[in-house]
Amino acid sequence: MTALSSQIFPVRGVELPGGAETVVPGGRHLFPLLPAALDGVRRIGVLGWGPQGRAQALNLRDSLAGSGIRVAVGLRPGSASVDAARAEGFQSGDGTLGDWLSVAADSDLVIALISDAALVAHHGELFAALRTGATLGLSHGFLVGHLSQAGGQFPAGVSVVAVCPKGMGDSVRRLYLQGAEVNGAGINSSVAVHRDHDGRAVERALAWSIGLGSPYTFGTTLDNEYRSDIVGERAILLGAVHGLVESLYQRFRLAGDDSQTAYERSCENVTGPIARTISAHGLAAVRDRLDPEGQGVFDRAYAVTYRPAFDLVAEIYDEVDSGNELRSVAMAAERLASRPMAPISGSPMWAAGPAVRARRSERDLPIEPFTAGAFLAMMTAQVDLLAERGHPWSEIVNESVIEAVDSLLPYMHARDVAYMVDNCSVTARLGARKWGPRFQTACEQIAFPAFDGTAEPDGGLVDAFRKNPVHDALASLAPLRPPVDISV
Numbered sequence: 001m002t003a004l005s006s007q008i009f010p011v012r013g014v015e016l017p018g019g020a021e022t023v024v025p026g027g028r029h030l031f032p033l034l035p036a037a038l039d040g041v042r043r044i045g046v047l048g049w050g051p052q053g054r055a056q057a058l059n060l061r062d063s064l065a066g067s068g069i070r071v072a073v074g075l076r077p078g079s080a081s082v083d084a085a086r087a088e089g090f091q092s093g094d095g096t097l098g099d100w101l102s103v104a105a106d107s108d109l110v111i112a113l114i115s116d117a118a119l120v121a122h123h124g125e126l127f128a129a130l131r132t133g134a135t136l137g138l139s140h141g142f143l144v145g146h147l148s149q150a151g152g153q154f155p156a157g158v159s160v161v162a163v164c165p166k167g168m169g170d171s172v173r174r175l176y177l178q179g180a181e182v183n184g185a186g187i188n189s190s191v192a193v194h195r196d197h198d199g200r201a202v203e204r205a206l207a208w209s210i211g212l213g214s215p216y217t218f219g220t221t222l223d224n225e226y227r228s229d230i231v232g233e234r235a236i237l238l239g240a241v242h243g244l245v246e247s248l249y250q251r252f253r254l255a256g257d258d259s260q261t262a263y264e265r266s267c268e269n270v271t272g273p274i275a276r277t278i279s280a281h282g283l284a285a286v287r288d289r290l291d292p293e294g295q296g297v298f299d300r301a302y303a304v305t306y307r308p309a310f311d312l313v314a315e316i317y318d319e320v321d322s323g324n325e326l327r328s329v330a331m332a333a334e335r336l337a338s339r340p341m342a343p344i345s346g347s348p349m350w351a352a353g354p355a356v357r358a359r360r361s362e363r364d365l366p367i368e369p370f371t372a373g374a375f376l377a378m379m380t381a382q383v384d385l386l387a388e389r390g391h392p393w394s395e396i397v398n399e400s401v402i403e404a405v406d407s408l409l410p411y412m413h414a415r416d417v418a419y420m421v422d423n424c425s426v427t428a429r430l431g432a433r434k435w436g437p438r439f440q441t442a443c444e445q446i447a448f449p450a451f452d453g454t455a456e457p458d459g460g461l462v463d464a465f466r467k468n469p470v471h472d473a474l475a476s477l478a479p480l481r482p483p484v485d486i487s488v
Contacts, residue, residue, distance in 0.1 A: 002392055004191070004219040008037045009206050014476055016393040017469035023394070023480060024217040026186065026210040028063075028179065035067045037207035038109070040133075040200060045107030047074040047100045047126075048114040049081035050425070051169025052139055056111060056212060058088060059176045063211040072096045074103030076114070076122075104129040109204060111137040116326075116427045117333035120146050132157035133197070135204050139164050141226025142326060142427065144194065148223075149323035160194040161205035162222050164229065165212065166398045167407030167486075168424065174487050176213035186213025186482060187407065190220040190395060216480040218394040228391055230320045232382065232399045234431035235313050235439075237408055238424065240378045242344070242417050242432055243439025245270055248371055249349040251448060260359075263352040269368040270375050271413035277367065279405040282474055283379070284466065286372050294369035301373025302465060303457030304450040308442040309381035316435060317385060328434075329427050336426070344433060345418035353416040374447065376465070378439070379404070383470045393473040401474055402481060414488040 004011055004022040009030060013020045038044075044064075046057040053073070061071040073090045075081055077099065090097040104110045104126055112119060112126060119126075123143060130136060136158050138144070147153065154160050165172045167187040175186045189209045193201045209217040233239065248266035257265065277286050287298050319325040379400060386396045412420045421432045450457065 002219045006206055008033050016473050018393045021394050026214045030210050031063050034207045034211055037203040041108040043107045044071045044109045045074050045103040046111045049085050053113040055169040055173035059212045072103050074100035076100050101129045109135045116142040117330050119143050120330045127155040130158050135159040138162045141222040144222040145226045145326050159197040159201040161201050162192040163209045164190045164225055166403045171407045175482055178484050179213050186215050188216050189214040190218045192220050192222045194222045215482050220395050224391055227320050228395055228399045231317050233428040234316045234435040236379045236382045237404055238432035239435035240439045242421055242436035247440045247443035259352040260356050263356050265368045268356055269371045271409045273365050273367050274372050275405045275409040284471055290369050297369035298373035299462045300451055300457050301370045302377045303461045305374040305377035305447040306461050308446045309378040313382050313385045329430055332430055343422045350418045397473050397477050410488050
């Protein structure tokens with residue numbers, strides 16, 4: 001499903017380069033409509049207490065207060081999250097906290113937010129517990145990709161929907177709380193109906209999204225969602241930005257910068273002035289705000305970085321599409337049980353971060369043209385690859401631009417890229433650790449030597465950037481965002 005329709009919630013059209021798409025505006029004024037959209041739902045079971053589980057359980061409970069629809073949290077036996085859930089008011093005594101399979105069996109809308117690897121390993125138990133007529137909710141299409149590759153199926157008599165927030169769990173909760181003061185604040189989501197068993201799936205999915213506080217909900221399919229989401233994690237949202245700033249830092253250090261200056265020209269520049277400029281004014285504004293000399297540096301850096309970045313994003317997409325990337329995540333679960341991932345924050349550049357953040361009030365950093373050209377080349381490469389593979393423009397822009405500059409990069413700016421990679425989901429963390437070094441190598445061995453060489457870069461690539469339909473798509477979608485910046 002990409003086109004949205006509803007008998008309960010308002011729907012509006014958005015003109016985009018690929019044609020008109022539909023979007024459902026949210027807002028707290030719609031919360032009284034949630035019970036009607038959730039007709040037949042007495043209990044919502046949220047399985048898992050990771051960042052998404054906690055945020056979604058709390059948001060839904062708050063949005064449905066007084067409606068008679070209960071929100072319960074289901075945890076696997078021995079979960080270390082029991083005390084944390086209890087501290088937030090979910091209790092076994094009142095039926096709002098329990099074993100994950102028991103909660104699933106007694107819920108009409110079951111939102112499965114355990115880790116991807118755990119869901120792959122235990123989905124058979126979950127499917128067996130679901131009652132006929134229930135709706136299974138996912139916030140990621142990973143399980144759909146796994147079942148497709150493995151030849152599995154969802155249980156008969158169950159609707160399958162997805163609501164996929166365009167940001168990490170902490171963003172989902174923080175922006176929802178900010179929405180108590182600014183109507184419409186929240187994190188945007190995409191919604192998909194994979195199977196509608198009884199004609200209620202669309203309204204239930206939209207109610208779930210609006211109940212999370214989503215200012216706008218976009219339509220997609222679960223097949224598209226898991227491909228674009230997993231690719232994005234490994235590319236511009238995490239892996240590519242990590243590989244890029246590591247390579248830039250080393251380049252600037254070798255050129256004679258001290259550690260703090262090199263950090264400012266690399267990581268601080270991407271997460272600060274570049275991200276803010278894109279968020280407020282669009283992609284083209286990054287180049288437009290440079291002087292003629294800076295634009296020349298930008299153009300050369302963009303031209304030499306674009307093709308290596310595009311080739312890597314295409315390789316990632318093929319690995320996801322073939323199932324290889326999904327299998328690698330599932331296989332990692334057993335290793336990680338005995339050998340947890342080490343942090344990536346041990347490289348020299350991250351030691352400079354605290355001092356740089358401490359002196360921000362004293363320095364107004366300009367956009368570094370070399371960094372900007374390389375970063376926008378990577379971002380545009382992901383945009384172009386997803387467009388080439390047929391994804392809708394709302395999904396392309398949300399996954400490649402808006403989620404980066406409005407959700408993840410602000411967190412990276414507050415804490416640094418390495419912290420973000422080390423504290424995201426297992427699936428994203430595995431992907432960033434695997435592909436980040438590939439982007440770093442592409443920069444250090446292909447793009448940067450080409451910049452330093454005598455050959456003239458392909459000027460047609462910069463011209464293609466200026467004419468890219470992403471600028472029109474972003475202009476149409478930028479107003480459909482939270483009305484406040486996220487509090488980090």
